[in-house]
Amino acid sequence: MTFSIAKMAKDARKASHSVANLSTAKKDAALKAMADKLIERTEFIIEENERDLAAGRENGLTDAMIDRLRLTPHRIQELANALIEVINLTDPVGSISDMKVRPNGMRVGRMRIPLGVIAMIYEARPNVTAEAAALCLKSGNAVILRGGKEALHSNLVIAECLHEALLEQNIDPNAISVVPDPDRAVMNELMTLSEDIDLIIPRGGEGLIRFVTENSRIPVIQHFKGVCHLYVDQFADLQVAMNLLINGKTQRTGVCNALETLLVDAQVAAEFLPAVNQMALEKGVKIHACENSISYFEQAVPATEADWEAEYLALEIAVKVVNSFDDAISHLEQYSSGHTEVICSQDYSRANEFIRRVNSAVVMVNASSRFSDGGQLGLGAEIGISTSKLHAYGPMGLESLTTQKFIVMGDGQVRS
Numbered sequence: 001m002t003f004s005i006a007k008m009a010k011d012a013r014k015a016s017h018s019v020a021n022l023s024t025a026k027k028d029a030a031l032k033a034m035a036d037k038l039i040e041r042t043e044f045i046i047e048e049n050e051r052d053l054a055a056g057r058e059n060g061l062t063d064a065m066i067d068r069l070r071l072t073p074h075r076i077q078e079l080a081n082a083l084i085e086v087i088n089l090t091d092p093v094g095s096i097s098d099m100k101v102r103p104n105g106m107r108v109g110r111m112r113i114p115l116g117v118i119a120m121i122y123e124a125r126p127n128v129t130a131e132a133a134a135l136c137l138k139s140g141n142a143v144i145l146r147g148g149k150e151a152l153h154s155n156l157v158i159a160e161c162l163h164e165a166l167l168e169q170n171i172d173p174n175a176i177s178v179v180p181d182p183d184r185a186v187m188n189e190l191m192t193l194s195e196d197i198d199l200i201i202p203r204g205g206e207g208l209i210r211f212v213t214e215n216s217r218i219p220v221i222q223h224f225k226g227v228c229h230l231y232v233d234q235f236a237d238l239q240v241a242m243n244l245l246i247n248g249k250t251q252r253t254g255v256c257n258a259l260e261t262l263l264v265d266a267q268v269a270a271e272f273l274p275a276v277n278q279m280a281l282e283k284g285v286k287i288h289a290c291e292n293s294i295s296y297f298e299q300a301v302p303a304t305e306a307d308w309e310a311e312y313l314a315l316e317i318a319v320k321v322v323n324s325f326d327d328a329i330s331h332l333e334q335y336s337s338g339h340t341e342v343i344c345s346q347d348y349s350r351a352n353e354f355i356r357r358v359n360s361a362v363v364m365v366n367a368s369s370r371f372s373d374g375g376q377l378g379l380g381a382e383i384g385i386s387t388s389k390l391h392a393y394g395p396m397g398l399e400s401l402t403t404q405k406f407i408v409m410g411d412g413q414v415r416s
Contacts, residue, residue: 003181005189008144008174009196012117015174016142020114024091026169027138031087033165035080038130041161042076048157049126056124056150064254064313069124069151079127082375083134089379092399093140096407107409112402114140116198119190120383121146121212123204126154128384133162133176135383139401142175144197146190148204149182156180191216201396203384206311221392223384225311226256226339228369231328231354233345234267240366241344242275248342248369250283254313256385257340257372261308261318263328269293269321276319285315292321308335325350329357336360338387340372361387361394 022030038045049071056066092112099109118141122128129145136143147155159178166173179186191200194217202212206225213220230248232241248259264272273296280287280297287300288307294300300319307318308331322328332341340362343354351365362372362385372395374382379397386392392400 003179003186005179005181005186006193006196008177008179009117009190009193011174012142012144012177013196015172016114016117018172019137019142019175020093020116020140022140022171024093026171027091027140028087030137030166030169030171031083031134033168034130034134034162035083037161037165038076038080038083038158041157042073045076045154045157045161046071046073048153051153052124052126052151059150061124061150062254062314065124065150067252067254069126069154071126071154075127079130082131085375086134086138086398089138089398091138092402097404104413105411106413109407109409110404111407112399113405115401115403117142117144117196118401119144119146119197119200119218121187121190121200121202121204121208123148123208124150125203126151126158128203129155129158129178130162132383133159135398135401137175139398141401142177144177144179144190146179146187147182152180152182188215191218194218201384221384221386221396222388223256224339224387225337226258226372226385227260227309227311227335227337228257228340228342228372229261229263229332229336230259230342230344230369231263231322231332232265232268232272233325233328233343233347233350234265235347235350236265236268236272236344237346237366238268238272238275241272242279244342244344244366244368245276246279246283249285249317250315251370253315255370256311257369258313259317259342259369260311261320261335263320263322263331264293265325265328266292266321266323269296273297273319273321283315285317288316288318290318290320293319309337311337325353329354332358332360339385340364340369342367342369361385 095112096109120132155178162176163173200218200220202209203223277297287297288303289300290303338360341358341360342364345351355363374395374397382395385395
């Protein structure tokens, strides 16, 4: 039977009506069943994931992409835990805020409601399949998940687990749909189905996101690349700065909250950069150094203009010496991708000025960029990190997957 993305969208639209009206208890029971299924089917999930990994190696996927693609028993347990965390989050659907009494006695407020049908377009990250499904279900939305061909077997087996759990809970399984055909033509058609899909969230490389943004007839929330910066201020504790650099750059390279650029105040460059050189040699980090920093490194290549905009997703980092705090801010204004910026400083007023002047989605003081994550920031599983300022900005949790309608309570008022 030929697959039809148009039919999948219509089935999702129908399912969205029933999901929007599920009680919190019913949604939480379904999430618990979904988490249990993932653990129960761990061995089978890993077998299917290995098929994707083998194909990825054969097709020359980078180490960073292979790492994003890989599922292990520990990662599957983390996925299940993320679903359980969503259970513990407050259900935003139906919450009422800002109730005010008008002069004529009417009470006016706003109620949170689901967006409807959300389409996720993403690449080789099978964890997104489960996390996005959980967040959309809890927020009362239906979701269509279109992953990359690199993770097709992984995504389909995860979807199978989720569907089994929904059926056991008597919930329409069309509330969570995984596109089984990775053909680009299917994605192109999906982006035209504005009658049945309310929002598209692309998550992946910059090329994918720009393609979706430029070609979709449906509103898009962009999750552009993470060119995350660490600025080591002249008032920094340099040991803290080194810890932030090591964690942000080397703990896990193939993620959007990894550091990609290091800015160092000229006042501390002579003391700090030799230590950075030693760290880079020990951990195999390739340095792209500006003309004022390259002399501190035994192994570095000259940085080019392109390096200040690069998302390496690898053991590589661009290094630049800045003459002042204002120079660091100017660099961020020109090259930031709007994802996450970190300042390392012991000066309270300087740190607060950084927070005020830098308008990326997440701004941090003396904390690793790796905390720029929905789970780490208290949202539970995230559907992504929005670099669009409209509707949602930063890690998107449950509330970001809802909107608000006005509600009016009267006792017969008419307008004169």
